[in-house]
Amino acid sequence: MLNRHGGVSKKPYDSLNLGLYVGDRNEDVARNRRSVKHLLGLTHLVSARQVHGTGIKVVEDISADVEIDNCDALVTSQPGVGLLIQQADCQAVLLHDPIRHVVAAIHCGWRGSVANIIARTITSMQLHFGVEPPNLRGVISPSLGPCCAEFVNFRSELPPGLHRYQWKRNYFDFWKISRDQLQQAGVPDRQIDITGICTCCSLDFFSYRRAVKEGNGVTGRNGSVIGLPMSG
Numbered sequence: 736m737l738n739r740h741g742g743v744s745k746k747p748y749d750s751l752n753l754g755l756y757v758g759d760r761n762e763d764v765a766r767n768r769r770s771v772k773h774l775l776g777l778t779h780l781v782s783a784r785q786v787h788g789t790g791i792k793v794v795e796d797i798s799a800d801v802e803i804d805n806c807d808a809l810v811t812s813q814p815g816v817g818l819l820i821q822q823a824d825c826q827a828v829l830l831h832d833p834i835r836h837v838v839a840a841i842h843c844g845w846r847g848s849v850a851n852i853i854a855r856t857i858t859s860m861q862l863h864f865g866v867e868p869p870n871l872r873g874v875i876s877p878s879l880g881p882c883c884a885e886f887v888n889f890r891s892e893l894p895p896g897l898h899r900y901q902w903k904r905n906y907f908d909f910w911k912i913s914r915d916q917l918q919q920a921g922v923p924d925r926q927i928d929i930t931g932i933c934t935c936c937s938l939d940f941f942s943y944r945r946a947v948k949e950g951n952g953v954t955g956r957n958g959s960v961i962g963l964p965m966s967g
Contacts, residue, residue, distance in 0.1 A: 736827070736874075736876045736877055736930060736957070736958075736959045736960075737751060737753070737771065737957060737958045737959070737960065738751070738877075738939040738940055738957065739751050739752070739939060739940055739941050739955060739957060740939065741770070742763070742766070742767040742770065743763050743766050743767060744759050744760070744763045744764070744767060744955060745760075745763070747946070747953050747954055747955070748763070748954070748955035749955075751767050751770075751771075751955075751958070752764060752767060752941070752955030752956060753767055753768060753771065753782075753819065753821055753955075753956055753957070753958035754821040754823070754955055754956025755782075755784075755802060755821075756784070757953075757954070757955060757956060758953060759955060768780055768800070768819075771817070771819075771958060771960060772817065775817060775960060775962065776964070776965070777815055777816065777817040777960075777962050778815035778816065778965070779797050779798070779799060779800050779801075779815065779816050779817070780800050780816075780817045780819055780960070781794050781797060781800070781801055781802075781803065781809060781811070781816055781817065781818055781819065782801075782802045782803070782809075782818075782819040782820075782821060783802070783803050783806045783807055783808070783809055783819075783820070783821075783840075783842060784802050784803065784804045784805065784806075785806070785807050785820075785821065785842045786805050786806075786807065787807065787842075787844050787846040787847065788805065788806070788807055788846075788850075789807065789808075789847075789850045789852050789855055790805050790806035790807055790808070791806060791807075791808040791809075791810065791852075791855060791856055791859045792806045792808070792809055792810070793810045793811070793859065793863050794809055794810065794811040794813065794816060794818065795811065795812075795813060796813070797811075797813055797816050807841065807842040807843075807847060807852060808839060808840065808841040808842065808852055808855070808856040808859075809839065809840050810837065810838070810839040810856065810859055810860055810863065810864075811837070811838060811839075811962075811963070812835070812836055812837045812838075812864055812963070813963070814836075814962075814963045814964060814965050814966055815962065815963070815964075815965045816962055816963070817960045817961065817962035818838060818839070818840035818960065818961050818962060819840065819958055819959070819960050820840045820841070820842045820876075820958070820959045820960075821842075821956035821957070821958060822842065822876065822878065822934075822941075822956060822957050822958075822959065823934065823940075823941040823942055823943040823946075823954055823955070823956050823957060824844075824878060824879040824934050824935060824942050824943050824944050825842060825843060825844035825847070825878060825879070826841075826842075826843040826844070826847075826875055826876055826878040826879075826909065826910075826913060827840060827841065827842060827843070827875075827876040827878070827959030828840075828841040828843050828853055828856075828873060828874070828875055828876070828913055828917070829841075829873065829874045829876070829959060829961040830856070830857070830860070830871050830872070830873050830922075830961075831871065831872045831961065832860065832864070832866045832867075832870050832871050832872075833870065833872070834867070834870045835864050835865060835866050835867075835870070836963055837860055837864045837866055838961045838962060838963055839856050839857075839859075839860055839961075840959065840960070840961050841853060841856050843913060845886070845892065845893070845909065848897065848909055848912050848913065848916070849892075849893060849894060849897070851916055853913060853916045853917055853920060854916060854919065854920040857871070857920045857921070857922070858920075867921075868920055868921025868922050869921055869922070869923055871917075871921075871922045871926065872922075872926045872927075872928075873917050873922050873926065873927045873928070874927075874928045874929075874930070875910055875913050875914065875927070875928070875929045875930065876930055876957075876959045877930050877932035877933070877934050877937065877940050877957065878909070878910070878932075878933075878934055879909065879933060879934060879935055879942075879944065880910065880931070880932070880933030880934075880935070880936065881902055881906060881907065881908035881909070881910065881911075882906070882933055882935075882936060883906075883933055883935040883936060883944060884906055884907045884908070884909055885905050885906050886905055886906075886907055887905050889901070889905065889907065893907070897912060900912050910929050910931070913929075914927055914929060934957065940957050941954045941955045941956055941957050942954065
């Protein structure tokens with residue numbers, strides 16, 4: 736997971752904004768993305784133009800950087816290809832199967848939690864690559880923590896099954912929701928890591944909620960990237 740520092744974007748996107756379509760200069764975002772590729776030793780970077788839906792794209796035979804429309808999860812077995820999730824409070828859930836050599840990157844906001852895009856992505860990994868969920872390692876990125884995840888309209892936004900994750904009036908623990916959804920999909924608890932960093936609280940990360948409180952909600956996007964190393 737990358738914080739917001741070390742890029743070339745100007746305020747309010749300063750400085751490692753990895754999100755297109757948020758008002759930043761495309762050339763600055765491109766430079767930031769090239770820096771990430773170099774830092775991580777990747778040949779290509781694939782991102783999703785996220786729509787808070789359940790679309791999952793299996794990425795194969797990539798020979799150039801690309802942003803794929805209308806999907807919120809990416810899966811690949813191609814070495815050297817980084818899967819990028821752009822976020823400013825939503826979670827990125829990153830998965831790795833060291834046996835089948837498959838990785839996935841999931842954009843998971845509250846709508847993704849409601850639709851259980853985590854389980855859907857694991858099912859896709861099983862169908863396309865024969866992944867066995869007990870072999871998966873999962874990481875939940877810096878994102879909106881239970882301290883700041885206020886949902887005053889939760890009765891209309893969240894199904895009753897998620898109401899038990901309310902830890903105080905109108906505040907929800909989406910980190911625990913994702914952990915439980917990973918476990919229910921077959922990932923062992925000991926193989927799940929939660930970074931435990933709230934993007935709204937930490938000034939090291941972009942946060943839409945913080946930007947709304949401070950002004951007009953204009954902000955950059957953090958990046959979470961996972962990829963398989965090049966062989967040799």
